[in-house]
Amino acid sequence: MQHIFLVDGYNVIGAWPELSRLKDYDLEAARNTLIEWMAEYQSYTGYRVVVVFDAQYVRSVQRKMIQHKVEVVYTKEDETADEYIERKAIEWKNAKTQIIVATSDYTEQWAIFGQGALRLSSRELLFELQEMTRSTSRKIQQIQEKMPKSKLNLDSETLKQLEMWRRGQK
Template sequence: MRRREDALLVDGYNMIGAWPELARLKEKSLEEARDRLLEMLADYQGFSGMQIVVVFDAHQVPGVGSSFKQYRVSVVFTKEKETADACIERLASEMAMRSRNLYVATSDQVEQRVAFGKGALRISARELLIDIGQNRKEIEKVLERPKNKRNELDNNLSLDVRMKLERWRRGQN
């Protein structure tokens, strides 16, 4: 069971390439695929309570890199000439703590081994997608529970107390 203080580093483009829905979206628009990934991870973060950092590889794009929050998920675009793998390794070293688990989501075998060497636990793209699907089912169960429309407190009060409250409600002391 993952704890609230746990953290998850996600190789963004690795997930986009591995998840069928996102791979299809990528064919139309890479930006749409990124946004959908962030939406899915935001839902997952909201339910699991884990801190999530998504890293997108920008090593072939000039610039100094950037980081920001979208849907309360931390998003990092790597610096020029920095790969997502290198950034994830750096972040794993910085975020490693004994009091929490650090997970790295990637299907890159080499990156999985390196992350494990940094003290992180690995989770494949497929495993993360399954976990997100299971969390979505749990959320749907919670939302489908019938809501009691009756005032449950009223049923637990004595007649004397209910009468007194009713008089107060009507402004009669």
């Protein structure tokens, strides 16, 4: 089953303390940081991630781009991220696709529930990312602990061969 994870970009930025502070003086940096974190989330979960930003107050056409393998959408003029997300939840829904929406907008949550999509609040997504980071760090630490210690900068194949010789194996 394919999973598509739609993220209400400004809603999440506003709900996460670190990004909320950052947006107050550098909105672009807050957007880029969110996209980078969603790229990590995508690589961890395997989900297709689409981050949607409102452009309702900006005179422009809809823009789509790929950043760090994450689809980034700026909605067209007079369209909210909620409207875009609802439309895509309907369009992409089928028996082989699970739509998940990250937003803390209560009205949006009910609208996407009606389309058969799952929801994750912005806060729940933050907790998931934090747990993902802790889990990844633990795995890296376990791998590093298993590796032989050496002050020499050797590749893994050379280290493996030296360890075999140390154990008396050929």
